[in-house]
Amino acid sequence: MEHLTPLKAIRKKCLNCSGFSTKEVRDCPSFETDGGIEYCFLYPYRLGKRPKQKTEFTPIKSIRKYCLWCCCGNKKLVKECPTIDCPLWIYRLGGNPNRKGIGRTFKIPFKLKKSIVELGEEKGFLFGNIKPLLVKK
Numbered sequence: 591m592e593h594l595t596p597l598k599a600i601r602k603k604c605l606n607c608s609g610f611s612t613k614e615v616r617d618c619p620s621f622e623t624d625g626g627i628e629y630c631f632l633y634p635y636r637l638g639k640r641p642k643q644k645t646e647f648t649p650i651k652s653i654r655k656y657c658l659w660c661c662c663g664n665k666k667l668v669k670e671c672p673t674i675d676c677p678l679w680i681y682r683l684g685g686n687p688n689r690k691g692i693g694r695t696f697k698i699p700f701k702l703k704k705s706i707v708e709l710g711e712e713k714g715f716l717f718g719n720i721k722p723l724l725v726k727k
C-alpha cells in the first residue's frame with residue numbers, strides 16, 4: 591500500500607472524487623451546506639496543504655469525520671471498511687498508525703517527583719538518577 595501523509599491522502603481522495611481534475615478540486619462547492627450541497631470535511635485540506643485560516647479539525651480528524659459521513663455515522667462500518675485502496679483508509683479511525691508510540695511520553699509532575707525523592711531520602715534510598723531531573727522547567 592502506498593504511504594501517504596494525511597494531507598496527501600486527502601488530496602488524492604479529492605482528486606478521485608473530482609475525476610482527477612485539479613480545477614474541479616480547487617473549485618469544489620462543498621464548503622457550506624446550501625441548496626442541496628453538503629459540507630465536506632475534507633474541504634479545507636483539498637489542495638493537499640494546510641490553509642492559512644484556522645481550521646476546526648486537524649487533517650486526521652477531518653478524515654475521521656469524512657469516513658463517518660461515508661458510513662452514515664456508523665463507527666463499526668468505518669472500522670470494518672473493506673475499501674483498503676481508499677486513500678483515507680489507514681486514517682479512518684482518527685489516528686495516525688505511522689506515529690504509534692511517538693510523542694506520547696508520560697511526564698511526572700514536578701511536585702510529585704520532588705515528593706518521591708524526599709520520601710526516598712527519608713527512607714534512606716538513593717535517587718542519583720532522578721535528582722538531576724528535578725530542575726523546574
Ligand code: SF4
Pocket residue numbers: 603604605607608614615618619620630631632633634636
Ligand atoms: S472536498 Fe470533498 S467534495 Fe470536494 S473534492 Fe474533496 S472529497 Fe470531493
Ligand code: SF4
Pocket residue numbers: 656657658660661667668671672673676677678679680682
Ligand atoms: S476509508 Fe472507507 S469509510 Fe473512509 S472514505 Fe474510504 S471508503 Fe469511506
